[in-house]
Amino acid sequence: MVSGDRARSPAKKTPVARNISADDMLIRSWLHNRSDNTRDAYERDARAFLTFTGKLLEEVVLADLQSWFDSLECADATRRRKLAAVKSLLSFGARLGMLRADVGAAFRMERGHDTLHERILTQEEVASMIDGEDDPRKRAFLRVLYVMGLRLREACGLVWRSMTRRQQGGIASIHGKGGKTRSVLVPAKLWKELVALRVDSRPDAPVVPGHDGGPLHAKAADRIVKRAAKRAGLSPAVSAHWLRHACASHAQDRGAPPHVVQATLGHASLATTTRYSHVREGDGAGKYLDQ
Missing domain, CATH: 1.10.443.10 (Intergrase catalytic core)
Incomplete structure (x- = not known):
């Protein structure tokens, strides 16, 4: 080093801001450690529900869940699976305190006919x-x-x-x-x-x-x-x-x-x-x- 020169400290990297919403964080946590198949299916169901409501999860009310379920045009077993996924997400969020209430807990439906x-x-x-x-x-x-x-x-x-x-x-x-x-x-x-x-x-x-x-x-x-x-x-x-x-x-x-x-x-x-x-x-x- 030439006399008088100072060693330059490594330039600090500016952290890249990542805009991750609270809903994204909740969904990621909910899906953590699930199998690939389950994770893919559950995330599709959750995203479809959010798209339908146009709301944040913390804004969702029971009527939103009921309206979404009624709108599903698929086999009864598939509708029930999708509902179970979204209810699981809402329950998980409420347990973590990220959602004020588990609005899905009030959704009741009759047991479907067993077609096994x-x-x-x-x-x-x-x-x-x-x-x-x-x-x-x-x-x-x-x-x-x-x-x-x-x-x-x-x-x-x-x-x-x-x-x-x-x-x-x-x-x-x-x-x-x-x-x-x-x-x-x-x-x-x-x-x-x-x-x-x-x-x-x-x-x-x-x-x-x-x-x-x-x-x-x-x-x-x-x-x-x-x-x-x-x-x-x-x-x-x-x-x-x-x-x-x-x-x-x-x-x-x-x-x-x-x-x-x-x-x-x-x-x-x-x-x-x-x-x-x-x-x-x-x-x-x-x-x-x-x-």
């Missing part, structure tokens, strides 16, 4: 979907959805690091909804089928890869299911979740204890699992009372 039975495939229909698939990779994917009862993204994200060999088949460690991890049995027949597909020995290799050997993307996985259903002559509405429904239903029909099915599918409540129980042909309470 309309989305449960028969064992013959599932067999037709799987047996009609000639591609071993795609057939194995259909069997993973059905036999293991996995959600679509759980099946797509399954890697060999999560698979543990057992004397008969194996165990898969599934990181599922709500950040919960559960162990799912992989029967011996399915395990052999999956091992036969394996070409990548790395621990993080996908159990059922895409056509390029990489992870199977959700959209491609959905197409596998849709095309299998179409070949079997089934409804275009059939999705991967229908195979999960079928897993729960058929397992209980064959005598699986509800708590075992609950653990396999990762249901938070046993009540959810027992919805899949059916009255078996020729059986019912009346049979034991009509003497």
